[in-house]
Amino acid sequence: MELHIDEKKLLKIFQDSGKEEFNVKELAENELMGSETKVMRTALWLSGKGLVEIIENKKEYIKLTERGEKALNEGFPERKIANYLKEKGINSIPIKDLNKILDKSEISPALGNLKKKKIARIDKGNIVIDDLDYVDEEEELLKKIKTNNNLKEYNNVDNKKAIDNLKKRGFIEIEEDIDRIIKLTEKGKEFIKNPIEIKEEISQLTREHIISGKWKEYHIRPYDVNIPTEDIYPAKLHPMTRVIHEVKDILIGMGFKEVKNPIVETEFWNFDVLFEPQDHPARDMQDTFFLRYPNKGDVPSELLKKVKEMHEKGIFNGEKISKGWNYKFDENISKRTVLRTHTTVSSIKYLASLSDEEKNGAHKVFCIDRVFRNEAIDYKHLPEFYQCEGIIMDEDVNFDNLMGILIEFLKRLGFDKVRVRPSYFPFTEPSLEAEVYLEGKGWLELLGAGMFRPEVLKPIGIEKPVLAWGIGLSRLAMLRLGLNDIRELHRNELNWLKKVKYRANI
Known part of the structure; x- marks a missing residue:
């Protein structure tokens, strides 16, 4: 059987050690191989020839993200609310005041999870937490993950739901580690009973090889387009x-x-021309970015008049085509600048x-x-x-x-x-x-x-x-x-x- 020099080196490690299987990392540390990439490439060749088999053991583990580490150290956003109420000796707070406790990006996830976990209730615009010392399974799970990150340990239904939510919130990531074992087959065991001679190989015949006659001493490696590469x-x-x-x-x-x-437009082009009323909720600060500078822009005066009349009365050129919005259209609002919303x-x-x-x-x-x-x-x-x-x-x-x-x-x-x-x-x-x-x-x-x-x-x-x-x-x-x-x-x-x-x- 024709073998590549790297194949011979790998089998030589088995032959010299007397062992029937090795971890890829162990083989990579041997001076005959030198890298995991080289070991795996060579093992794939030998596997194709039936001399070894490659055994893969996959392990999924959980990694805390930077946000997860922060949540572990400072508390979940919903826990920060509970701790604030506990410190103040109260059990409720207006939703509009949550920005005193949380970053803007934390408010929506905190509200959603308080309701989903049934930790809090909403009463007339207030968040009410009756049990400020509540136990949060996701918090407890995150603590366990810090010390034991093997995903297999958390394979029951309740944990899976909690892990999915922790992942959605950006607190954890699931990563995979593959442990590979190279094991001799029966055919491989028979093969290494014979001495393995490692002879220097060349992949390209040069003029110097021919003139010096050294080509007789070398084994010329055959070219294989199917060889796995890095x-x-x-x-x-x-x-x-x-x-x-x-x-x-x-x-x-x-x-x-x-x-x-x-990307910067006036409210006139972003909203008014599209017949969106000036008091529509989508136009307030909660959904739109308004510019501080420049805070006003130019609008075409003739078109502004037509749009204004359409908004107020539903009239175009004296013809009633709509009920309109029946409110006082403010031309100053039309001139305000925004980052376009669509x-x-x-x-x-x-x-x-x-x-x-x-x-x-x-x-x-x-x-x-x-x-x-x-x-x-x-x-x-x-x-x-x-x-x-x-x-x-x-x-x-x-x-x-x-x-x-x-x-x-x-x-x-x-x-x-x-x-x-x-x-x-x-x-x-x-x-x-x-x-x-x-x-x-x-x-x-x-x-x-x-x-x-x-x-x-x-x-x-x-x-x-x-x-x-x-x-x-x-x-x-x-x-x-x-x-x-x-x-x-x-x-x-x-x-x-x-x-x-x-x-x-x-």
Whole structure:
């Protein structure tokens, strides 16, 4: 049997020691081998020849994250609330005062977990904790994990639920360690009964070898294209960038063109033109980032008048087309600057920029860009994320066309099972949500769409119907990559980025 010199060296270790099996780490420490990569590559060759077998023992263990260490040392956010109440000698606190105790990012998770664990109740806007010395199973579990991180030890149903929640909260990560044993087969035992001669090998015959005659002393190594090699991780695009490129390619292939706009907009373009009332809850500080400087921007005066009249009375050019919102429209609010909360602003600005001649034609445009919302950070929310928005304007386009285009778009993204259902969005009527079916997860909402309301289109001079839709690309990326926590997309953990596989189809 023809053996590579490394194969001979590995078998020589067995022969000299008299042992039938070795741990890979032990073999790597032997001077004949020198590295685990070399040991595993050689063992795979020998395994293919039936001389050894590779036994893998996988062990999953739990690693506390930086956030988990902090929770262990300082207490869970919900525990901080209980400790504060205990210190003050009270058992309740208004929800609005939680920012005195917790960071903004901790408030939402704390409230959710207080209710889920039935530690507290909410009474007229107050958090009430009757037992301030409550026992939290997740806290106790985190303490145990600190001293014993073997996942197998926590394999019962109750622990699994707690571990899932600790993982979602970013307190722990599950990592895998594989212990590999190389063991001689019966064929291997027979083979090493004969002396193993290790003769120097060369992989390339040179002029010097031929002239000196040394080629007679060497064994020329045969070239094998199937030889396992050390993993190499070349430069590649970030998974989020790949999602964006994929969606762009699909939309351009469907006849759309891309438009862009600044991330800073006035409330006029971000909200008012879209017929969103100035007292709508989504416009307050809890959902929107307002700029301190510059805190005002320019708005087109003529269009502002038309939008104002539409909001107050539902009138355009003297014609009553809507009930309006029946309130006093404030032009100063329109001029305030915000970080855009959606990419729809790009679509509506594009439509408003069209000349009279251009309005006679058909238009298909999309925008992919970052949007900003004042969200508490958790496993499915970030204050900054990517969104894709598209519109189609043409004579006689209708709701059926919209459904057909969206189903085709989602199928090109790799989703075979798609369904739509009625929904509500402030600036479209009728509206729908598109859902996709994933094995093991069921139906997931992925995309919202509808037809722009006349109150949106009339003031900007558009008479044709306009189909509009939007999709959150972060959620799409999570589905593509099999992630349960949106934060993993942006942690830039180098080891994960090296090994992660981007699936072209789900």
